[in-house]
Amino acid sequence: MQEDKVGPGAYLALVFAAVFFSGLLGGNEWYGVFDFTTLNGTFGKVVSKVSLDGETLTTATSAFRGTGGNGAMDGFLFALGLIPAVMFALGMINVLEHYGALRAARRLLTPLLRPLLGIPGTTGLAMIGSLQSTDVGASLTRSLSDDGQLTENEKDVFAMFQFSAGAMITNFFSSGAILFTLVAIDGSTAVPTSIGACIGVMFIMKIVGANLMRLVLAITNKKVSR
Secondary structure, three states: OHHHOOOHHHHHHHHHHHHHHHOOOOOOOHHHHHOHHHHHOOOOOEEEEEEEEOOEEEEEEEOOOOOOOOHHHHHHHHHHHHHHHHHHHHHHHHHHHHOOHHHHHHHHHHHHHHHHHOOOHHHHHHHHHHHHOHHHHHHHHHHHHHOOOOOHHHHHHHHHHHHOOOOHHHHHHHHHHHHHHOEOOOOOEOOOOOHHHHHHHHHHHHHHHHHHHHHHHHHHHHHHHO
C-alpha cells in the first residue's frame, strides 16, 4: 500500500496548506507571499464618476463591474470575477495533493471530523479555505465530490457547515470587528464580549448546523429505506 503511505513531506505539505489558506500570514509584510488572499490580489479600479466642484475635479472609482448593474449581465461579471480565485485555489490544491497533503489530512483529521461532523479528514483543507473564502471552500468541495471522496450526504453536511457564517474569518474581521471599537456614553465598551468569544460562538454554531443536517438526512434516509 505504497500509495497510502504518509511521510514527513506529506505532513509538511499539510501544515503549509493550513497556514496558506488560513489567512494568518495575510498583510503587506514579506510573509504575505505565503498567504492565499494576498497572492490572489484584487482587481484594479476604473473611474466610474467624474464631478466638478467649483474648480476642483473629483473622480470616483469602482471595480471593473462598474456600478448600477443588474440582471444576468451583472451576474455574469460577478461570476467572471470569481474565476481567478477558484483557479488559483484548485491549482494550489493539486500541487499540495501531489506532495501528500490530502493523505496526511485524511490520516490526521478523519478521527476528529468523522465523529464530530460525519465527514472524512480529506475535507480539512476545504474547511480551512472556507473559513477565509466561500469561493475556495465551494470549489475545493466540488473537487472532492468529483473525485469520489465525498458521498452525497457528506457533501450536504459539509455544505451546511460552510453555509453557516460563510468565510467567517474574513467577513468578521473586515466588517464585524468594528463593533468592538464602539464606546457607550458612559465610556464603557458597547459590545460586552470579546472577538475570540464571537468567533467561538460562530464556529460552534457551524458545527451545530452541520449536525442538524446530519439528523435531517438520517431521518429522511430512514423513511426512504422503509
